[in-house]
Every structure is written in structure tokens, then in C-alpha cells.
Amino acid sequence: MSMENIEILLVEDNPNDEELTLYALRENNITNQIQVARDGAEALEYLFCTGAFAGRQINDPPKVVLLDLKLPKVDGLEVLERIKADERTRTIPVVVLTSSHEERDIVESYQLGVNSYIVKPVDFEQFNEAIRHIGLYWMLLNKTPLYKST
Amino acid sequence: MSLPLRVLMLEDSEMDAELVLYELRRAGYEPDWRRVDNEADYLSCLSTDLDVILADYSMPQFNALRALQLMKERGMDMPFIIVTGTAGEEAVAECMRQGARDYLLKDRLGRLGSAVEHALQEKRLNDEKKQALNALHENEEKYRSLFESSPEPIMLIGLDGTILDCNQAAQIIANRPRKELIGKSFQDLGVLDETNMPVIMQRFTEIIGGKLFAPFQIRVIRNDNKILWLEIHVALLKKDDAIYAIQVISRDITEQKQIEAERENLIQELAARNAELEQFTYTVSHDLKSPLVTINGYLGYIEQDAASGNLERLKQDTQRIQDATNKMHALLTELLELSRIGRMMNAPENISFEEIVKDAIDIVHGQLEKRDVTIQTQPNLPIVYGDRQRLTEVLQNLLDNAIKYMGDQTNPLVEIGQHGEEDDKPIFFVKDNGIGIAPEYHERIFGLFNKLDPNMDGTGIGLALVKRIIEFHKGSIWVESKLGEGSTFYFTLPKE
Numbered sequence: 134m135s136m137e138n139i140e141i142l143l144v145e146d147n148p149n150d151e152e153l154t155l156y157a158l159r160e161n162n163i164t165n166q167i168q169v170a171r172d173g174a175e176a177l178e179y180l181f182c183t184g185a186f187a188g189r190q191i192n193d194p195p196k197v198v199l200l201d202l203k204l205p206k207v208d209g210l211e212v213l214e215r216i217k218a219d220e221r222t223r224t225i226p227v228v229v230l231t232s233s234h235e236e237r238d239i240v241e242s243y244q245l246g247v248n249s250y251i252v253k254p255v256d257f258e259q260f261n262e263a264i265r266h267i268g269l270y271w272m273l274l275n276k277t278p279l280y281k282s283t
Numbered sequence: 284m285s286l287p288l289r290v291l292m293l294e295d296s297e298m299d300a301e302l303v304l305y306e307l308r309r310a311g312y313e314p315d316w317r318r319v320d321n322e323a324d325y326l327s328c329l330s331t332d333l334d335v336i337l338a339d340y341s342m343p344q345f346n347a348l349r350a351l352q353l354m355k356e357r358g359m360d361m362p363f364i365i366v367t368g369t370a371g372e373e374a375v376a377e378c379m380r381q382g383a384r385d386y387l388l389k390d391r392l393g394r395l396g397s398a399v400e401h402a403l404q405e406k407r408l409n410d411e412k413k414q415a416l417n418a419l420h421e422n423e424e425k426y427r428s429l430f431e432s433s434p435e436p437i438m439l440i441g442l443d444g445t446i447l448d449c450n451q452a453a454q455i456i457a458n459r460p461r462k463e464l465i466g467k468s469f470q471d472l473g474v475l476d477e478t479n480m481p482v483i484m485q486r487f488t489e490i491i492g493g494k495l496f497a498p499f500q501i502r503v504i505r506n507d508n509k510i511l512w513l514e515i516h517v518a519l520l521k522k523d524d525a526i527y528a529i530q531v532i533s534r535d536i537t538e539q540k541q542i543e544a545e546r547e548n549l550i551q552e553l554a555a556r557n558a559e560l561e562q563f564t565y566t567v568s569h570d571l572k573s574p575l576v577t578i579n580g581y582l583g584y585i586e587q588d589a590a591s592g593n594l595e596r597l598k599q600d601t602q603r604i605q606d607a608t609n610k611m612h613a614l615l616t617e618l619l620e621l622s623r624i625g626r627m628m629n630a631p632e633n634i635s636f637e638e639i640v641k642d643a644i645d646i647v648h649g650q651l652e653k654r655d656v657t658i659q660t661q662p663n664l665p666i667v668y669g670d671r672q673r674l675t676e677v678l679q680n681l682l683d684n685a686i687k688y689m690g691d692q693t694n695p696l697v698e699i700g701q702h703g704e705e706d707d708k709p710i711f712f713v714k715d716n717g718i719g720i721a722p723e724y725h726e727r728i729f730g731l732f733n734k735l736d737p738n739m740d741g742t743g744i745g746l747a748l749v750k751r752i753i754e755f756h757k758g759s760i761w762v763e764s765k766l767g768e769g770s771t772f773y774f775t776l777p778k779e
Binding site: 146147149150152153156157172202203205206231232233235254255257258260261 | 565566568569570572573575576577579580581582583584603606607724727732733734735736
């Protein structure tokens with residue numbers, strides 16, 4: 134087991150929103166290791182162990198990716214597509230966490246194979262509740278297959 | 284049963300007249316008759332109502348030849364039969380030449396009935412023939428007039444492709460007089476687009492073969508290089524069931540085609556606008572909603588902070604709410620600005636491009652000093668035509684970006700100038716030696732709310748605004764850049 138042992142990859146460009154999500158996770162006692170990527174390109178580098186993350190092992194994926202859709206450089210839908218199109222990363226659960234409730238975003242996300250699509254509620258309590266559920270479900274209850282090297 | 288017969292007799296002898304009447308009655312006619320023996324009486328009785336004129340060749344005061352001439356002079360053509368006692372052969376022959384139908388000797392009047400009948404029949408046939416000829420002539424006139432005065436260009440083309448006839452409109456559309464058309468092959472006209480020729484030949488083959496009747500459209504290039512669109516209607520002309528020519532009506536539908544093309548363009552433009560608007564609404568709804576989530580989230584935590592007395596975090600959270608409202612304010616302001624492009628513009632004017640540059644530099648003066656940026660502007664830049672205020676915004680935004688993305692460059696330099704022309708419009712550039720932009724993002728940076736660096740302040744509207752202003756001025760904008768090697772923004776603007 135590597136030292137970092139990242140369990141959640143949070144892809145969010147707005148530092149305040151990132152902090153808000155981290156608050157909510159901590160509030161709900163989800164204190165797993167969290168890596169934050171500020172744009173789509175950084176998220177891909179992290180997941181595919183390239184660029185600044187060339188030293189990482191691809192067979193040590195996060196337990197879940199929390200993905201915003203509107204991102205600088207590479208947008209969320211493309212990140213999702215790349216994760217789900219690659220055999221090495223396909224099994225990583227991806228939860229889209231966005232303020233967009235556009236039907237076309239929802240449809241396209243599911244077509245690309247998103248595991249869950251959550252619209253950030255404007256209401257604080259609801260937001261807190263949503264993050265709690267994400268944490269509980271994806272971190273504690275969900276079981277993913279162990280990574281098999283091909 | 285007796286047939287009524289209107290008879291005019293030229294006869295000086297009452298007796299001879301009686302004989303004639305007797306013969307006519309015997310042949311089954313009921314004569315309604317008048318007898319005259321001088322020119323004046325003859326003329327007063329001469330009328331087209333008469334069925335037959337029976338004339339003695341010679342009378343003391345009058346003769347048949349003269350009577351015949353008088354009738355002809357009046358444009359009449361009644362059956363005229365010579366009934367004579369003395370058979371001067373020369374005189375009779377002269378009468379026949381002048382149009383007499385027959386001649387009889389008075390001592391052989393037995394043939395009178397059949398001679399009259401014959402003459403009447405001949406007259407009937409002549410009348411019918413004349414009528415038919417008249418009708419034909421009239422039809423020919425009608426066709427000719429229709430053909431010549433038709434606003435649609437009509438040509439008759441022989442099976443070998445020779446132009447047999449053409450009307451006024453055809454001469455106009457072919458831009459050639461009749462003598463340069465008739466007798467020429469339509470292939471040699473030089474009015475047809477050569478790439479179209481095989482298609483046209485194929486069509487004509489199909490028409491002659493009776494396989495094509497529907498009109499078809501062709502594009503032609505006329506001898507004056509004008510491009511025309513023609514809708515060709517064809518009809519086959521037949522003589523004794525054999526096709527001998529093709530009647531070609533070529534309607535000029537160039538204008539209609541242009542309107543269609545314009546409409547098509549408009550529809551496409553409208554669709555593009557619609558898609559743009561949809562994208563705009565989508566982006567706006569997403570990006571305007573984001574700060575609300577942030578604000579509400581932190582408001583919730585502030586409650587907790589207050590309850591737990593965590594003043595340090597309360598301060599932080601308040602700041603975050605402040606940031607989010609500021610962002611929302613900036614977004615709304617710039618969106619309003621963006622929506623004004625094309626709606627609220629100042630009257631276009633001729634402005635020196637150097638003036639625009641100077642105005643923009645004045646606005647970003649503070650930032651330039653802070654980052655110690657050198658600006659080099661080419662001298663003698665052209666004069667452009669546009670909205671001065673908006674064009675200043677373009678330069679201001681481009682300079683703003685250049686400064687923002689200067690990175691750790693120790694000698695920040697921005698160059699502004701002209702680099703040739705495109706479509707008769709000067710190409711201007713704003714070149715920096717900052718961090719540069721990777722090629723895959725060259726398109727994306729002009730999109731609404733598309734920021735490459737989340738840590739940079741700004742709303743992601745700047746370049747979208749710049750693009751809109753340039754496009755409103757019918758110009759275009761693009762970027763050339765490599766990561767780490769600075770960026771050059773090029774854009775075109777209309778000349779004075």
C-alpha cells in the first residue's frame with residue numbers, strides 16, 4: 134500500500150466550493166484522504182498517472198471521483214468519457230456533483246457511464262445531506278472489483 | 284323538289300333568257316332572277332348574295348369580259364358562266380383566263396343544269412378552302428405573335444442541335460442577336476457551363492427518346508460571364524408522327540435561385556444563432572447558480588460557527604460568501620456588457636488604430652506599471668472604421684489577458700502592430716511573451732466562461748466579449764501560441 138492511499142478525488146475549480154465540499158465531508162465524519170484537482174486536465178493526469186503525477190501507480194485508484202462538469206481546460210464530461218473509455222479506470226465510481234440540472238448533461242453523463250449524478254442543492258441542509266449520502270454509499274457500502282493488472 | 288337559285292342574267296334577248304330559265308327549271312332549280320343588259324344595271328344588281336351569273340358573251344351595250352372584270356374589281360367571286368350564241372374561241376378562252384367557270388352554247392343549253400351544279404360545287408369547295416387557308420393563316424399569326432412576344436425565351440432546336448428559330452426573349456437571355464443564333468448549334472453558343480454539357484446532352488437524349496418530360500434546371504455561364512440558372516421546359520414537335528424538332532422554353536430562375544440561397548443562408552445563420560443562444564442560456568444558468576450554492580453552503584456553516592463560538596472560521600466563511608457575491612456581481616455586469624454588443628453600439632467612425640491602443644493602455648496603465656510591462660506599438664497603423672468604445676474594450680481585454688498570463692517572465696513585453704491584410708482588411712496583432720496557451724485550448728478560450736486557470740481572477744467572459752465585438756465588426760479573431768512561448772492574438776477590422 135502506497136503512502137498516500139487517496140480515497141476521494143475531488144475535481145472542482147472553485148476553491149470556495151472545494152472547501153464547502155470538504156466541510157460537508159468532514160462534518161459527516163468522512164475523513165478519508167482527499168486529493169483535489171482544479172481542472173479536467175489535472176484530474177486526468179492524476180487518474181492516468183501522467184505529468185505531475187507520473188510517479189503514481191495506476192493500480193491504486195481512488196475509491197470515488199467527485200466530478201464537477203464545468204471545468205477549465207478539459208470539461209467534466211470529457212473527463213468522465215476518458216475514465217469510462219479506458220479499461221484501467223473504467224471501474225472507478227464517478228459521481229457528478231454539479232449545479233447544472235440541464236437534462237442534456239444528465240442524459241449524456243449517464244450515456245457515458247456515470248455512477249451517480251447529483252445536482253448541488255442550493256439549500257445548505259440538503260447539500261450537507263447529499264454529501265453525507267455520497268460519502269456513506271460510495272466510501273462505505275459500495276464494493277468495487279479489485280484492480281487486475283492486464 | 285326545286286332548289287332555289289339566285290341568278291343574274293346578262294342578256295339582251297328576252298327570248299334567250301326564257302330559254303335559259305326553262306333549262307334551269309328543267310334541271311330542278313327554282314330561279315330567282317334578274318336580267319340586265321347594260322353596265323349600270325349590272326352593277327346595281329351585283330351582290331355576293333347571287334348564286335350564279337349567266338352572261339351572254341356579247342350584247343349591244345355590254346359584254347361578258349367587261350362584266351367579269353367589274354366583278355373581280357369588286358373583290359367578288361361568284362360562279363360566272365358564259366352563255367353565248369357565237370363561239371368566238373379566242374374571246375371564250377380570254378373569259379376562262381379571267382375566271383369564268385364554264386361556257387355554253389345557246390343551242391346546247393341541255394348542259395346548263397349540270398354546268399350550274401358544277402360551278403356551285405366548285406364555289407363551295409373554293410369557299411371552304413379559302414376559309415381553311417384563312418384559319419391557318421390566322422393561327423400562324425397567333426402562334427407567331429405568341430412566340431415573339433412571349434416573355435419566356437423560346438428556341439426551336441433541330442435533332443442535330445441546330446437552332447431553327449428563337450424569339451425576342453431568347454435573344455435577350457442569350458445576349459446575342461437572332462442572326463448569331465439561328466443556324467448555330469446550341470452547343471457552340473458558349474453560354475453553357477461546360478461542366479453541365481454532358482448532363483444537358485443526356486437530358487436531350489432522354490427527351491427525344493420520350494423518357495423525360497419534367498422540367499429540369501441547369502446552370503449556364505453566358506458569353507459575358509454572367510451566371511444564369513434556367514429552368515428548361517421541353518416539348519417535341521412532330522410532323523407525320525416523326526419528331527423533327529424540340530421546343531425549348533428556358534425560364535430565367537436566377538433571381539429565384541439567389542433568393543433560395545439567401546434564405547438557406549439565413550436559416551443556417553438563424554440556427555447558429557439559436558444554438559449560440561441555447562449555449563449562452565445553459566452556461567449562464569449553470570454559472571450564475573454556482574455562487575448561490577456556495578453562499579447558501581457557507582451561510583449554513585456560519586450558523587454552526589456562531590453556535591460553537593468558532594470566530595476564526597466565522598470570519599473565513601463570511602469572506603467566502605463575500606467572494607461568491609463579488610463573483611456573481613462581476614458575472615452579471617459582464618453578461619450585461621456582452622448582451623449589449625450589437626444592441627447598444629455607438630455610431631461607427633473612422634478612428635486611427637493608434638488612438639485605440641493609446642486609450643486602452645491608459646485604462647490598464649496601473650496593471651502595466653505593477654507588472655513592469657513594456658509596450659511596443661508599431662508606428663503608422665491604419666485607420667479603421669468602427670465603434671471606438673467597443674474597439675477600445677477589445678484592446679483593453681487583450682492587454683489585460685497579456686498581463687494576467689505573463690507568468691514569471693522577467694522582461695514582460697507586449698507588441699502591438701499590423702501583419703498584412705486578409706480580404707482587404709488589415710490584420711492586427713497583440714503579442715506577448717507570457718506563459719502561452721497549449722494548441723488544444725486555442726478554440727476554447729473564446730468560449731463563454733471558459734477559463735484555463737481556475738486560480739486566475741476574472742469571469743471567463745473577456746475573450747468571448749472580444750470575439751463578439753470583432754465579429755460584430757465583420758472581422759475575425761484567432762490565436763497563435765505554444766505553451767511557454769507567449770501568445771499572439773490576431774484580428775481583422777474594416778478599413779476606413
